[in-house]
Amino acid sequence: MVKLSMTLRLTISFIAILILACTGISWTLYxxxxxxxxxxxxxTLINRAAQMQQLLLDGARPENLPLYFNRMVDTKQDILLINSPSDHSVAINHSGIPNERLNMIPLAKNITRETLFRQTVRGTELTAARVIGRSGDYPLTLTIARLATERRQMLEQYRHNSLLISLIAIIVCSALSPLVIRNGLRAITSLSRLTxxxxxxxxxxxxxxxxxxVELRPLGQALNIMRQKLSDDFGRLNQLPTI
Structure with a gap:
């Protein structure tokens, strides 16, 4: 069995600790x-739905809601469907998801994070809320959804950057650890040579x-005690008469 040097064993230990630390920190932050x-x-989705309902209550016409919707901040990921009893529909949907699929989402009485509809579409999370709004005396069905494309891309970029930084840190640690360890072991080497x-x-x-x-001083004290005892024993041996 090949015995590894102390430098190599310590280097492997440092790298293993660094890998665990990078993995734990990256996962926690992710x-x-x-x-x-x-x-x-x-x-954002809950506020969108509440704003659409309030606009209808304030007298906005359903066909004008897309204009208000497009003026809101960051709507390029969002979907808006308006269905009326007269089968007159208004839709803003650039996601490629069929409107029929979105219209199958169950209605929610109160919009909270717990009642939001969630589904994965082509690897991207779709979050939606389907609620009732009123335009005058007529009820409307509002479907507001968000396809989290930017979130997925941001998380993918974070994973890529975390992996790259961790890899660089491991390579640097692999290169510098032996030098640092050898420098730290120099005192042991000097002590071994003196002994x-x-x-x-x-x-x-x-x-x-x-x-x-400080870590080697107990060993130095023990060696000095041993040297003193050996010196005393050697002196007594020299005092013995030669036959």
Whole structure:
């Protein structure tokens, strides 16, 4: 079995920790971004529906609603369908989703995030609300929907950027970790050389403990104690009479 060097083992450990950290941070931020964008789209859709209902109550004609709708901010992802009992329909729909499919969405009495209709269309989430509005004495069915194309593209771009940044960080860590680790192990290497160079003439010369890193000072103290004992034993041996 091949034994890996300490430098290589520490480098692998650092890279593994970095991968876990990048994965955890990227996933957490991705989920937070996804929730925030979803909340923003949901509230925009709810406000759109409430505004359309209020315009009708204020006397706006159904055929004029698309004009008001197009003047609202960020409507290029939105869909507006107006159906009346006289089968006169008004539609703004550039999504490619058939109007018949949208008209099958169940009616909601109160528009909240929980009552919004959600469905995935070609990999993109469709969020819709279908409510009753009144134009004078006539009820109308309003369908307001949003195809989250921009949200999907933004999240895809975020995933791509996160992966790219994480990959760069891992490559940099792989290149710099061995250098940093070797520099950190230099004190151990020096201590090993001093220990290897120990002989009877240098036993009484203690190692400079204060020059060692804090983590190695206990080892330096132990080596000095060992050197002192060896020096004492060597001195006693020299005092024995030679036969």
């Amino acid at each position: 989920r937070a971004l996804s929730k925030e964008l979803t909340y923003r789209d949901d509230m 290897a160079a120990t002989d009877s003439g240098t036993l009484r010369q203690p190692l400079a403990e204060q020059a060692l890193p």
